[in-house]
Amino acid sequence: MRRSTVLLRSRQRGLSIIEVLVSLVIGLVVVGAVLLSYVTSGQTNKLQAAYAQMNEDAQVGLLILSRDLQLAGYAQPTSLDAVTFQFGRTYSGSAVFGCDTGFVSASTTGNVACAAAGASPAIEVVYEGDITNTVEHSSGRPSDCLGAALTQQTVGLTDFYVTYNRYYVATSTLGRPELHCASKLGNTGGALVDNVENMKIWYGEANPIDKRQIVRYVSAANVLDPTFGHVVSVRVCLMMRSAEPVLSAEDPATYLDCDSVSQTSADRFARRAYFTTTALRNKMTF
Known part of the structure; x- marks a missing residue:
């Protein structure tokens, strides 16, 4: 009985130091692979979320600009010339006006002026506002891009309102670039879309003979007519930036x-x- 017990004990042994080390190395490799996969997946998700947010913000910004540009130059007819068959309108001024270097003051109550240098391009969009193409103010009057009530004007017996929406890029107090809008009413500009780092604008000028044929796209400084009267199309680029650093x-x-x-x-x-x-559309001749 004692002999068999001794033989059984002699056959039992623990793990050697080499086997323990090999096991630890294998375990670390597996854990490291799992951690690497987790970190990589997290970085990918973070980057995809950033691009998805940029896509959404850009769509909002371009939709706001595109909608206003479609209204540029709109005014209701007030009379009809029996000789030329041209309608007289409440507003017959420029539909758009732009500056490659931004505005001196986007909220000035007078005509907007271009800055000397340094700023991102800016554009002013002008049209007759009413309660169907703008958000109705609590006073019952049409509003500008900031929701402020427009000032009533009168031509003959016709009362109307003109919208002067001025779009530009500015930096917030937190250092974040944003798409802003101000108006001729003197209202301080307000942010519309976050993380718009830059904006660039090209103006499509029409052929003097065929007013629907665009012959070139140029920057504001190269528009031939200082009143932008031959501009019938506008191309806008928004340079979007992620809300935080996400690139590894x-x-x-x-x-x-x-x-x-x-x-x-x-x-x-x-x-x-x-x-x-x-x-x-209101500048195209049909």
């Missing part, structure tokens, strides 16, 4: 700007350019 060392840091020039993001913010082209 492994992510591509290059992007195309509004001029389709490759740029490099040195601050880890993701960027993407979004475009839209809008015909000024």
